[in-house]
Amino acid sequence: MTTTTEAPAKTPLVRLTACDKSYGNIIALGGISLEVDAGEVTCVLGDNGAGKSTLIKIIAGLHKPSHGSYEVDGVPVTFDSPREALERGIATVYQDLAVVPLMPVWRNFFLGNEVRKRLGPVRRLDIDFMRKTTKKELLDMGIDLRDVDQPIGTLSGGERQCVAISRAVYFGAKVLILDEPTAALGVKQSGVVLKYIVQARERGLGVIFITHNPHHAYPVGDRFLLLKRGKAIGYYSKDEITRDELTAQMAGGAELDELHHELQRGGKAAAEAAHVLEEEVQELGITHEPTAGS
Amino acid sequence: MTTTTEAPAKTPLVRLTACDKSYGNIIALGGISLEVDAGEVTCVLGDNGAGKSTLIKIIAGLHKPSHGSYEVDGVPVTFDSPREALERGIATVYQDLAVVPLMPVWRNFFLGNEVRKRLGPVRRLDIDFMRKTTKKELLDMGIDLRDVDQPIGTLSGGERQCVAISRAVYFGAKVLILDEPTAALGVKQSGVVLKYIVQARERGLGVIFITHNPHHAYPVGDRFLLLKRGKAIGYYSKDEITRDELTAQMAGGAELDELHHELQRGGKAAAEAAHVLEEEVQELGITHEPTAGS
Amino acid sequence: GGCSESGGKQAEEGAAGVGAGKASTARITIAMVTHGAPGDTFWDIIQKGAKAAAEKDNVDLKYSSDPSSGNQANLIQSAIDSKVDGIAVTMPDPPALIPVIKKAIAAGIPVVAINAGITSFAESGVLSYFGSDESLAGEAGGTRASEGGYKHVLCVIQFQGQVQLEDRCNGVKKTFTGKWTKIYVNGADRPSEQSTIAAKLKQDPSIDFIITLGAPDALAAINAIKDSGSKAKLGTFDFNPQIPPKIQSGELQFAIDQQPYLQGYEAVDSLWLYKANGNILGGGKPTLTGPFLVDKQNVDFVGKFAAAGTR
Amino acid sequence: MSQTVATPAPPARDERLGRRSALARLLARPEMGALVGAIVIYIVFFIVAAPFREATSLSTVLYQSSTYGIVAVAVALLMIGGEFDLSAGVAVTSSALVASMFSYQFTANMWVGVVVSLVVALAIGFVNGYLVVKTAIPSFLVTLGTFFMLRGLNLAMTKQVTGNVATNDVSNIDGFGSAQNVFASQFTVGGVSIRITLLWWILFVAVATWVLLRTRVGNWIYAVGGSAPSSRAVGVPVNRVKIGLFMAVSFLCWFTGMHTLFAFNTVQSGLGVGNEFIYIVAAVVGGCLLTGGYGSAIGAAIGAFIFGMAQLGIVYAGWNPDWFYFFLGALLLGAILLNTYIRRRAEASR
Amino acid sequence: MSQTVATPAPPARDERLGRRSALARLLARPEMGALVGAIVIYIVFFIVAAPFREATSLSTVLYQSSTYGIVAVAVALLMIGGEFDLSAGVAVTSSALVASMFSYQFTANMWVGVVVSLVVALAIGFVNGYLVVKTAIPSFLVTLGTFFMLRGLNLAMTKQVTGNVATNDVSNIDGFGSAQNVFASQFTVGGVSIRITLLWWILFVAVATWVLLRTRVGNWIYAVGGSAPSSRAVGVPVNRVKIGLFMAVSFLCWFTGMHTLFAFNTVQSGLGVGNEFIYIVAAVVGGCLLTGGYGSAIGAAIGAFIFGMAQLGIVYAGWNPDWFYFFLGALLLGAILLNTYIRRRAEASR
Numbered sequence A, B: 001m002t003t004t005t006e007a008p009a010k011t012p013l014v015r016l017t018a019c020d021k022s023y024g025n026i027i028a029l030g031g032i033s034l035e036v037d038a039g040e041v042t043c044v045l046g047d048n049g050a051g052k053s054t055l056i057k058i059i060a061g062l063h064k065p066s067h068g069s070y071e072v073d074g075v076p077v078t079f080d081s082p083r084e085a086l087e088r089g090i091a092t093v094y095q096d097l098a099v100v101p102l103m104p105v106w107r108n109f110f111l112g113n114e115v116r117k118r119l120g121p122v123r124r125l126d127i128d129f130m131r132k133t134t135k136k137e138l139l140d141m142g143i144d145l146r147d148v149d150q151p152i153g154t155l156s157g158g159e160r161q162c163v164a165i166s167r168a169v170y171f172g173a174k175v176l177i178l179d180e181p182t183a184a185l186g187v188k189q190s191g192v193v194l195k196y197i198v199q200a201r202e203r204g205l206g207v208i209f210i211t212h213n214p215h216h217a218y219p220v221g222d223r224f225l226l227l228k229r230g231k232a233i234g235y236y237s238k239d240e241i242t243r244d245e246l247t248a249q250m251a252g253g254a255e256l257d258e259l260h261h262e263l264q265r266g267g268k269a270a271a272e273a274a275h276v277l278e279e280e281v282q283e284l285g286i287t288h289e290p291t292a293g294s
Numbered sequence C: 001g002g003c004s005e006s007g008g009k010q011a012e013e014g015a016a017g018v019g020a021g022k023a024s025t026a027r028i029t030i031a032m033v034t035h036g037a038p039g040d041t042f043w044d045i046i047q048k049g050a051k052a053a054a055e056k057d058n059v060d061l062k063y064s065s066d067p068s069s070g071n072q073a074n075l076i077q078s079a080i081d082s083k084v085d086g087i088a089v090t091m092p093d094p095p096a097l098i099p100v101i102k103k104a105i106a107a108g109i110p111v112v113a114i115n116a117g118i119t120s121f122a123e124s125g126v127l128s129y130f131g132s133d134e135s136l137a138g139e140a141g142g143t144r145a146s147e148g149g150y151k152h153v154l155c156v157i158q159f160q161g162q163v164q165l166e167d168r169c170n171g172v173k174k175t176f177t178g179k180w181t182k183i184y185v186n187g188a189d190r191p192s193e194q195s196t197i198a199a200k201l202k203q204d205p206s207i208d209f210i211i212t213l214g215a216p217d218a219l220a221a222i223n224a225i226k227d228s229g230s231k232a233k234l235g236t237f238d239f240n241p242q243i244p245p246k247i248q249s250g251e252l253q254f255a256i257d258q259q260p261y262l263q264g265y266e267a268v269d270s271l272w273l274y275k276a277n278g279n280i281l282g283g284g285k286p287t288l289t290g291p292f293l294v295d296k297q298n299v300d301f302v303g304k305f306a307a308a309g310t311r
Numbered sequence D, E: 001m002s003q004t005v006a007t008p009a010p011p012a013r014d015e016r017l018g019r020r021s022a023l024a025r026l027l028a029r030p031e032m033g034a035l036v037g038a039i040v041i042y043i044v045f046f047i048v049a050a051p052f053r054e055a056t057s058l059s060t061v062l063y064q065s066s067t068y069g070i071v072a073v074a075v076a077l078l079m080i081g082g083e084f085d086l087s088a089g090v091a092v093t094s095s096a097l098v099a100s101m102f103s104y105q106f107t108a109n110m111w112v113g114v115v116v117s118l119v120v121a122l123a124i125g126f127v128n129g130y131l132v133v134k135t136a137i138p139s140f141l142v143t144l145g146t147f148f149m150l151r152g153l154n155l156a157m158t159k160q161v162t163g164n165v166a167t168n169d170v171s172n173i174d175g176f177g178s179a180q181n182v183f184a185s186q187f188t189v190g191g192v193s194i195r196i197t198l199l200w201w202i203l204f205v206a207v208a209t210w211v212l213l214r215t216r217v218g219n220w221i222y223a224v225g226g227s228a229p230s231s232r233a234v235g236v237p238v239n240r241v242k243i244g245l246f247m248a249v250s251f252l253c254w255f256t257g258m259h260t261l262f263a264f265n266t267v268q269s270g271l272g273v274g275n276e277f278i279y280i281v282a283a284v285v286g287g288c289l290l291t292g293g294y295g296s297a298i299g300a301a302i303g304a305f306i307f308g309m310a311q312l313g314i315v316y317a318g319w320n321p322d323w324f325y326f327f328l329g330a331l332l333l334g335a336i337l338l339n340t341y342i343r344r345r346a347e348a349s350r
């Protein structure tokens, strides 16, 4: 109470404690805990079907956890709809993008956050502003749209993903959740997304970043949550894990290694595949010795 | 005619000559030529919205080119439906996967290629065989499904993608087309896909492989077609281009470099982003000098 | 103020319905199965007649209806299943209904026919028929229009493909001396009905007389005449509380009533009589309840019953 | 329109865009195909049916169309929002019955009945919407249930209250005149009498169009119909939008019910069955997508006009009434084929 | 079921699967909710309506249901395949009219008329399907057009040929007896007379179920309804499947038309209007998704049974006929709510 210079215990922006989620009899997530602090990037990593998207859907208010508690700013919450999460400044890029295919790009961009101007007693959409902003935000990502009135369903996969990302970045106020944002993106666009993530962190946002690419995850991440088959198999801060260890864990290192050896025992085709795989493995920084856990 | 030991001019499996495609007034592709030979992997690379998917949709028989000719085995063809392409052994993994969300996984796997057994005069589905095969093929990709009767719409993004890939690999007879197959995949699954591509080449299939990841493209590719804004900006065989040149071209090297410099001139946040970007750029093997074009 | 100074329930006089004492015979159940559409005035009056008789005769009346003949046959079958003591049916589509009627008779259930089926009731084996002859009624309308010196009559059919309605129109055609035209309208949509009649009047200005086949349709026709500025006069089949004032005001020349109340009443009463005393009415011939022509002469007398909803 | 972006960049044409004529651009709008269909049908009848050429006939056709069109506007919004309302036809009758019986039985001023009826109508819409969003049962089924129930209630309550299947004449009740002026009057312009429903129709179409294209709610309507899960994910209050749309349908059903009441003084309890279908047809012929997410209010109005014109045009032309439905079907199919053909052409060349 | 994979791996339970009772698994099937609804309605009427308890009544209800249910089976397949057929109701009447008039006018053996009618019916189905797949106009609109056209044709042709709105009695024509045996006979089992349509219904349901679940075509039907573009992309002949489905509907319409003809000897040309709706309702109540891709033939049969039972049960119970539609609506809505509730529960606990 007197002169402790110690910082008060920071309340994390978002805290999940022992969350479970099942779809009918399918258990997608079991006992996951997670904290996201302001100005911090939390990477969620894991195999296909590990439960990453399920986890972020809980945070985004799309699903309610079957068990466990969810706190925002230290206050327990139960979101009935993503709208409530959005109102608390939690913006999300979903893996399936959550766009309405038949609607024009700019209407998708501002959907749920329409900008309006007064016109006497009534308020009407500020279409001009929204069109311009959409065009500009996408240009910033390196997407030069022909026409912001094109239905978004006619854009290419990567273009659609860029719309979803720039929308979330534009409206994200406190927490930014990105579910495999770079999956369909070109090299340049991926670079821009990484830049956005760093910028968001700088502005004091909490970021949750899901990716399969350790090259993307390690440089920007502050904490790393590793999932496997719905369970957490590791939760590290950056100084607890090296890049190589991380990539090894992500790839299920030992198994990949085994696959590699198995292929080397095979015939010519397999050998060549093994060669490719070896390159891949080396790139991922996996040593041929089983990696030491954290 | 006598004793020339020269190999006869090989007819490519698939040859496109000066193909155009526009959607209404939107020109997606202009004057593209491409050849795919047996036992060869052709990588199609390019920015988001460059027209890669449009190109492979033409080859898969989903669209007809607005102009230009399309030959299979040296014979000009006009496919009215993808069925005709499939019958000629051209199997495709579409970027949007082309699955029917409400149908069970195994029905999706065999859709259009159902396996039947005779039962007296009638033929019925061999459900047992199809279930087992689906389970097995997915296990080979490292996806351990809980239940092959789950509607495919309830699978995770990566799991769905694995179904689409293993289906195409299973049925592909002559040409295998993969549109960003590794986009949603984990490290291990990506490795398996690369292995499949090499195996397919070994078996003498022609492969068309679209990806944004030069680490994936260069090791397996034999030829590289680079697209930008609907036009071909380069068509190389492996010996004509180095990996670094390729990645530079893919990333639009010069532009990325500029972005990097611009960021360095900015404030603190930008500087950190620049740092990340620099790492990214280095990883892509881009030298800071403008790269020499081919 | 929220209250109306005129009209409304306040202005309504307590109209006495048809009432009588109650029979002391044992309670029996009678099913009435018609092809009427629910919510139609005409069939409502039939029901009212049947109810009045049921009240008097200590009868438990079960009414059901379906315009499709297949479904009507099934409703008759369900009456047989329910082992009722008597059945009253309409026979709009005799070949479709005769087999099931015969089944009822074979099961020992007495059956009478009402309203429709005058040509086939004998063959079906029912005890009696109470109703009007649609063709005869139509002919009466045609004669009446001819007497008025009209040159071109328009027959308005509010439901397509029904034999009874066609019979009425054909009856008109038979006796009318001038030109005859018909038109189909949507009887479930008043504005549409009105517009369609108005359009027809416009299309053929020589039409100087209209006959509608149902009472509510006459009201739409009155509006249509006003609308199109035509000079055509109007007559109608059937009757309801809105009709008498229109006859009095001269907007409507006549209404050909077939006394549905009587059909309903007689159906139940005759079945009760048959059960209680073995009586059969009609002697194998149809007992006609119409046509009964209401015009300016007798409208005042009939009108007050109509206001009570029993004519 | 996207050319208005005020970047300093030169307004050079994107090389990835082909040229597209102004006509083609116009024809690609959702309602234009229907408009061309309407014009063709109009021309056909103009040629074959002499009485059709007169202004009074057009007025009758427009009146007929407006009685469908007013509800069709709301049905179109609802359809764009991804739902159906099969109870719309009988709800019109319910509204008229409630207003009429309330004022008559309580000898209340007509306007009291009108307001009570509005409250009842909105309640029906709310119940429809609430059941749809809360149970996630398709609206086709829910409103089918309410369709049957209202149909039964219309008859049963009317019989209960009046002892008849039609309501009593309310033309002597206070306030009838003023209400009639609002809902069912007519006036003459250049010798042609115009029904007031036509004006109301135009007003409703204009408002609906404005709401759809220029307001946030309009954006949400397209969104919930185009993809309800995506809309929910980005924070659109899907349930509120849907309930609101059902209530909008009820509101215009109520309006049309008031028109019927004040135009005819009494109401038959069995009316309206089948009209729900005509509303849907008008919306779909006018270019609304049955599966939601696409369409326009003007389109629905044009659809209602096509339907009304076909219905009455056959009569004006004096074609054999036995073939009425055949002609009606052929005209509708023709209009739709034309509509599709034009849109296809416009899209290919745009 | 997926446990039958014969890998040497130990049949250990996947740790990512929760336990799920056999009951919950059963209840999660698309048609089970409807079945429970049917059982509840049956029990309700069993309690309140004495005549309903007898076997003969059940037989009547089943007969009534079968006349809806036979066409509903095909309509369900079509709906699973992502399309509607609004012309199904009047197409039944068309078939009956064609057979009857052909045999009568040409004094031909009844079977000739039956075959001619089949050809005509299949042609109608083909035209519907062809127009839908070639023009890409929603089937709702196309079949609405053919609905109106057939309705007009039924009346006009009948009047043209017979001078009346109903056909002549054909019961004296050669072959009538044998045709009646096939299409409209009845037989007695344990004192209860059973209509042959019931057997045909069961047969059609069984065949449809087998086709849906065990054949390639069935796979394709689900696929084209679930996502036509995806199906096309993987090589399913989408157009052929859809045209085939329309023809299947026509076929069962023809069958029901033959039943109507041989059960009633004459045919009224105005019949059938509105029944297309009942078929769709049966399919949807039975668990078919209106948007396609999901459902079952058994479900549609149960839906038809629910509808028939509600319709006749109200009569057996002797409830006030004025309230008929109210009860019908309430029963349907109740059945659907129950259906949804059960499915929801089963899914949550499965």
Ligand SMILES: Nc1ncnc2c1ncn2[C@@H]1O[C@H](COP(=O)(O)OP(=O)(O)OP(=O)(O)O)[C@@H](O)[C@H]1O
Residues within 6 Å of the ligand: A153, A154, A155, A156, A157, A158, A159, A184, B023, B026, B027, B028, B046, B047, B048, B049, B050, B051, B052, B053, B054, B055, B095
């Ligand atoms: N159906 C369509 N209608 C109109 N425009 C379209 C349509 N499909 C694609 N386009 C446009 O054509 C261009 C090329 O699209 P395409 O999908 O081929 O790109 P891509 O190279 O596959 O991009 P990505 O890497 O993002 O998948 C894009 O700009 C897109 O907006």
Ligand SMILES: Nc1ncnc2c1ncn2[C@@H]1O[C@H](COP(=O)(O)OP(=O)(O)OP(=O)(O)O)[C@@H](O)[C@H]1O
Residues within 6 Å of the ligand: A023, A026, A027, A028, A046, A047, A048, A049, A050, A051, A052, A053, A054, A055, A095, B153, B154, B155, B156, B157, B158, B159, B184
């Ligand atoms: N709606 C659902 N119903 C049933 N199971 C589901 C549903 N959604 C997801 N699952 C299952 O839950 C598991 C986790 O899915 P999730 O989408 O969270 O995986 P993920 O980690 O995001 O994978 P990916 O990297 O492939 O996107 C998967 O095995 C999937 O099959």
Ligand SMILES: [Mg+2]
Residues within 6 Å of the ligand: A052, A053, A054, A095, A179, B156, B157, B158
């Ligand atoms: Mg995911």
Ligand SMILES: [Mg+2]
Residues within 6 Å of the ligand: A156, A157, A158, B052, B053, B054, B095, B179
């Ligand atoms: Mg693509």
